[in-house]
Amino acid sequence: MYEIKSTKQLRQLMKDYFVNLENAGKIAWCTSVGPAELLRSFGFEVYFPENHGALMGTTRVAGDFIPATINLGYSGDICSYLTSDIGAYLNKKTPLQNHYGLKGIPKPDLIVYNTNQCREVQDWFTFFAKEFNCPAIGIFPPRHIDEITETEIADVSNQFKAMIPICEKASGQSFDIDRFRETLRLSREATDLWKGVLATAKHSPAPLSFFDGTIHMGPIVVLRGTQIAKDYYQALLDELSGYVATNTGVVKNEQSRLYWDGMPIWGKLRTLSDLFIQNNSVVVASTYCNSWVFDAFDEKNPFESSAKAYTEIFINRSENAKMKMLKQMADDFRVDGIIFHDAKTCFNNSNARFGMPLRFYKEYGIPVLVIEGDLCDLRFYSEGQTTTKIETFIEQLVSQKSIHT
Numbered sequence: 001m002y003e004i005k006s007t008k009q010l011r012q013l014m015k016d017y018f019v020n021l022e023n024a025g026k027i028a029w030c031t032s033v034g035p036a037e038l039l040r041s042f043g044f045e046v047y048f049p050e051n052h053g054a055l056m057g058t059t060r061v062a063g064d065f066i067p068a069t070i071n072l073g074y075s076g077d078i079c080s081y082l083t084s085d086i087g088a089y090l091n092k093k094t095p096l097q098n099h100y101g102l103k104g105i106p107k108p109d110l111i112v113y114n115t116n117q118c119r120e121v122q123d124w125f126t127f128f129a130k131e132f133n134c135p136a137i138g139i140f141p142p143r144h145i146d147e148i149t150e151t152e153i154a155d156v157s158n159q160f161k162a163m164i165p166i167c168e169k170a171s172g173q174s175f176d177i178d179r180f181r182e183t184l185r186l187s188r189e190a191t192d193l194w195k196g197v198l199a200t201a202k203h204s205p206a207p208l209s210f211f212d213g214t215i216h217m218g219p220i221v222v223l224r225g226t227q228i229a230k231d232y233y234q235a236l237l238d239e240l241s242g243y244v245a246t247n248t249g250v251v252k253n254e255q256s257r258l259y260w261d262g263m264p265i266w267g268k269l270r271t272l273s274d275l276f277i278q279n280n281s282v283v284v285a286s287t288y289c290n291s292w293v294f295d296a297f298d299e300k301n302p303f304e305s306s307a308k309a310y311t312e313i314f315i316n317r318s319e320n321a322k323m324k325m326l327k328q329m330a331d332d333f334r335v336d337g338i339i340f341h342d343a344k345t346c347f348n349n350s351n352a353r354f355g356m357p358l359r360f361y362k363e364y365g366i367p368v369l370v371i372e373g374d375l376c377d378l379r380f381y382s383e384g385q386t387t388t389k390i391e392t393f394i395e396q397l398v399s400q401k402s403i404h405t
Contacts, residue, residue, distance in 0.1 A: 002250055004212060006236045013232055014218050018100040021045055026171050027106045029128070031121050032221050033291065033313055034114040034139065035160055035306060037187050040225040041180040042171040047106050048222050049124070052096070053081030056088060057266025057376035059095045066377060080345040080376035082124040089131070108132055110170040112163070114139040116316045118348040135170060137163050141311040146318040148311055156307035181299040183225035184306065188297035193233035194220045195293045200240040201284040202333050205249025207240045210260045210283035211273035212250070220292040250282050256397045259330055260286040262341030263349050263375040268383070275387060279394045285333040287314050287326070288349075315349055319356060327364050336397045337367040339390070344372065344380040367400075369393040 021027065024045035030036050032050040039046050056062040062080060065087030070076050072090070074083055088094050089105065096102040111134060113125040122138055129136035141156045164175045197216070201208045208216075216236060223229040243249065258276070260283045265272065276283055296309035314325055330338065338360070340352040347353070357368040371389055373381040 002248070004208070004216070004236075004239065006232075006239050007215070009232065009235065010216060010218065013228065014222075015100055017219075017222055018096060018102060021047055021106045022102050024106065026109045028110040028112060028167075028170070029108045029125065030111075031113045031117065031125070033117055033310055033315075034112055035163070035310065037183040037225040037302075037306065038160060038163065038180060039110075039112060039167065040183045041176060042167045042173050044110065044167075044171055045106075046222070047108070049085050049105075049128075050081055051218070051222055052088075052094070052105065053085050053376060054264075054266050055095050055099075056084045057081075058269065059099075060267045060378070061088075061093075061095055062267075062376035063378060065091055065093070076377075077345060079118070079120040079124070080374055082120050083345075084376050085124065086127060089128070108134050110134060110167065111136040112139070113137075114141065114310060115143070116141050116310055116313060118315075118346075120348075135166055137166055139163075139310075141307075141316065143316060144318050145311070145316065146321050148308060152311060153304055153307050156311050157303040160303050160307060177302070180302050184297055184302045185299040186227060186230055187225045187294065188299070190220060190224060190226075190229040190233055191292065191294045191297065193230065193237055195290075195295075196237045197233055197240060198285065198289055198293070200237070200244050201282075203244045203249075204257070204334070205247060205251055205254050206257070206282045206284045207243035207249050208284075209250045209273060209276070210286040210289065211264075211269050211276075213286065213289035214264045214266075214269060217289055217292060224292075251277055251280050253280050254282055255280040256336045256394050256401070257281070257334060258283045258394075258397075259326075259333065259335040259338045260288070260341065261326065261338060261351055262287065263343045263346050264288060265341065265343075265373045265378075265381060266375055267378050268373070268381065271383070272386075272390075275390060276394075279391060281394050283339070284335065285329055287329075290329070291315065319351075319354070322351060323356065323360060323363070326360060327366075330364070330366055335366070336401065337369065337393060339393075340368060340370045342370055342372050344374045345377055346375055367393070367397060 028039040028044035062084035068087040068090040069083040219229040294309040298305035342352040
């Protein structure tokens, strides 16, 4: 049975992260693709509610909490991270209690969100700002852009700089440009290593699947800007590079290589991973895992490079830019087909609703499949239907490859 040995180290690392939150001095909440480096430079320990949402999805408890948020007047069709997270708070429960022995989610001294992903984070985070009576700062970059201009970078950079007085007041520390440069340097080095980790799946057989990536991406989300994250990804890359050298992979006989666009279906990671393995197929790359690769980070220009990095992410781009990025990834990882996950409560990270899959197929000739589901709310997911669609898609891909070989 193929196993990534670094997973044991990852479990301890993530446990330590959460336990440290309970003993931290000052805590800032931040969106997952938000200015964590700037917050860390003020000495904040940083907590990411989206990570909490993913944990509730993975442990399949989200459905227990969503109704409480709906009863509060929220729609059941909006982000299930939001509805499960607020619902857990209303129920005074969290999987952090059972998994890590925490009393509950950490109380914030400051809340920061970036709408580069969606507007829902603004509604979500301002709810908690009111509950905890703490300041909230919003970063509002231009949305759905094709190419990022200097004017747009300057706009977002100025928004980052406007955070400084509020961070100083909440943290009790003065801004130190050298500390900011240092956290950004560590983030860049960690994200380069994470990019290297993902790139090992260009090899066949791939030593890393999308489903493995969703687990091992934890540190690049919650510990960006720390030596801990950098050290972890160096160890993981060393391990996976060893597997590449020995031709050891998730599946020995790769009959098809696939790309996953959209959110993970957190409550079905193991089931879906096993399904692809049983069909001698590997999901070798994804939009989601690559969302934490920030090539633009540059400690010499910390504000401008942070603004660029957090504005040029895939989810914040035009459909024209997304099509080009998908094609590049498909070529780099030599995929036979692309799976588009239409997550019913994640409109912004679902690219199947306005005809993109069919346009992509017509333009580039790469087969596509659309599956329906959700990140946390499993009421929107049909296991039987999804299994049939995926297995049929793989059979078609394998059949087409055999015809052309």
